[in-house]
Amino acid sequence: MDSKNIIVIGASAGGISAVNKLVGSFNGLNNVAIFIVIHISADSNTSILLGQLQKNAPFPCLIPVDDQILQHNTIYLAPADYHMMISENRILVKRGPYENHWRPAIDVLFRSAAASYGNCVTGIILTGMLDDGTSGMSAIQRAGGMLMVQDPAEAEYEDMPVNVLRNMDVDYSLPLEEMPMVLIDHYLRLNCDHQTAPDDVRLEAQITQNMSSDVEELKKIGSPTTLTCPDCGGSLMKIKNEKEPRYRCYTGHSFSALSLEQQQLNNIEASIWVAIRMMEERRNLLNNLAKNEGNIMGRLERAQDMVVHIDRLKEMLLNLHQNGDKTSS
Structure with a gap:
């Protein structure tokens, strides 16, 4: 495998403008391949994002296809609803299981880059919510790569940079405008001698690639x-x-503790709404039977009991979201 300098960039909420601003300042970079994952919905039109990137980018911007050969001085943008991974000198694009309930997922890309290119990788985390990217940055660090996060004070949503900083020492925490000069200087001085990533990083990347x-x-x-x-x-x-x-x-499927908690709350909410719907149907049935056939076996009273249970479940929903907001804040 030829040694290549790899930059991987991850962003979520607020990430489109941040990525455009950063990539537009990459004019002095050379001899690098740049990979970008922005957390977007499955039905997003990635071609529109690609067009925005290409307006100011110094390199060709592509949405890769599966098994495409990796090229220097090219920017690769992950397509909507597909994971983008690096495997040796090829790019893999697959609809594998969600990670932190995202596809494409930042951690999937970062972990695969660390597994294939070790200390030749620079990981960059920009604006976003929760802790997406933290695990991938850890993999890059353990493989000997360089870590960079957007200054949380500048980020539109600080969660992702802050969670990386809480979990590891990074090489740089910078405003967007200062990142390109650091990268240019780094790659002018770097003569990358590829080192092998830890076994567990390579194994997990392989599991994801194999689906x-x-x-x-x-x-x-x-x-x-x-x-x-x-x-x-x-x-x-x-x-x-x-x-x-x-x-x-x-x-x-893979989850950080924060994303697992959020998904559990979502599933609990969905279950409670099903229970409310069933109780509403039960109440309506009892009221209709009482109206047509009389209040046999206390149908009206039982219907009123349903109202009490429904109100309790709605109160539970309110408390569930209030507690969830406190946890995620």
Whole structure:
């Protein structure tokens, strides 16, 4: 494998403008391949984002296809609803399981870059909510790469940069306008001598690329828990060698502790709304039966009991969201 300098950039909420501003200042860079994941909805038109990037970018901007050969001085933007990964000198584009409930996912790209190019990788985390990118940055750091985050004071949403800073020492925390000069200086001085990434980083990247795993593989990178995957119901393994808890199921869904908590809250809310709907139907049925056939077996009283239960469930929903807001703030 030829040594290549790799820059991976991850952004979420507020990320489109931040990425455009950063990429537009890359004129002095050379001999690098740049990969970008922006968390966008599955039905987003990535071609529009690509056109915005290309207006100011110094290199060709592409949405890659699966098994495309990696080229220097090119910017690759992950397509909507597909993971983008690096495997040796090729780019993989696959609809694998969600990570932190995102596809494309920042951590999937970052981890694959660390696995393939080790200390030749620079990871950059920009604006976004929750802690997406923290695990991928940890993989890059453990593989010997360089870490850079947007100054949280400048970021439109500070969560992602702040969570990286809480979990590891980064090389640089900078405003967007200062990043290009640091990168130019770094790659002018860097003569990348590729070093192998840790075994667990390479194994997890391989599991994601294969879109499959077995118990023995997961035991090498994690330990069993009593938790279940909120997406598929499978058992979750707690991943080793990371400061903050992270979980992965056999199907391939992966969650940080924060994203797992958020998804559990979403599933609880959905279940409560189903219960409310069933109780509303029950109340309506009892009222209609009482109206047509009389108040046999206390139908009206039982219908009123349903109202009490419905109100309690609605109050539970309100408290659920209030507690969730406190947790995520």
